Amino acid sequence: MRVAHDDGAVTLYEGDCREVLRGMAEASVECCVTDPPYGLGTREPTVENLIAYLGGGDLDHGGDFMGKDWQMPSVAIWREVYRVLRPGAHPPGGTILDPFMGSGTTGIAATRCGFKFIGIDREPEYVAIAQARIIGDAPLFRRPVKPSARTADEPTPTPGEAPK
Numbered sequence: 001m002r003v004a005h006d007d008g009a010v011t012l013y014e015g016d017c018r019e020v021l022r023g024m025a026e027a028s029v030e031c032c033v034t035d036p037p038y039g040l041g042t043r044e045p046t047v048e049n050l051i052a053y054l055g056g057g058d059l060d061h062g063g064d065f066m067g068k069d070w071q072m073p074s075v076a077i078w079r080e081v082y083r084v085l086r087p088g089a090h091p092p093g094g095t096i097l098d099p100f101m102g103s104g105t106t107g108i109a110a111t112r113c114g115f116k117f118i119g120i121d122r123e124p125e126y127v128a129i130a131q132a133r134i135i136g137d138a139p140l141f142r143r144p145v146k147p148s149a150r151t152a153d154e155p156t157p158t159p160g161e162a163p164k
Helices: 017-022 047-054 075-084 105-112 124-141
Strands: 002-006 010-014 095-098 116-121
Touching (some): 002 124, 010 105, 010 124, 017 075, 017 116, 095 105, 105 124
Parallel strands (some): 095 116
Antiparallel strands (some): 002 010
């Protein structure tokens, strides 16, 4: 594991999320938003494979997507994510976690909305891309976002349409 970037608002790790998550304090993040590598394989799992997976084992589904051997995140990873989540709401300025960060889109959205961000990816090239995108985006957008005056019942305007 390597800390690729840490400025107090954005922390990016290069490494296996299992290792990084184990080192995080319990109830230390408000939200987990992620798009894990799942179901990207050439084999359907058997009932025995799924039972083993739910018992904490890995699920080998013959993953080969974009030239990478993707593995289904284990149940143990999701237990660690649950452990580091803080119960309750998502206060402004809270921390968003993405244990499968990829190119950093969640980090861009989180920092644009005034949240802190912790991103983890095991692929050095994706960590570098995410760092360039998130940190490069920061001077333009890292500021608290004013709450919308729109009520929950009002529809969101479509792009190019004036709000009602």
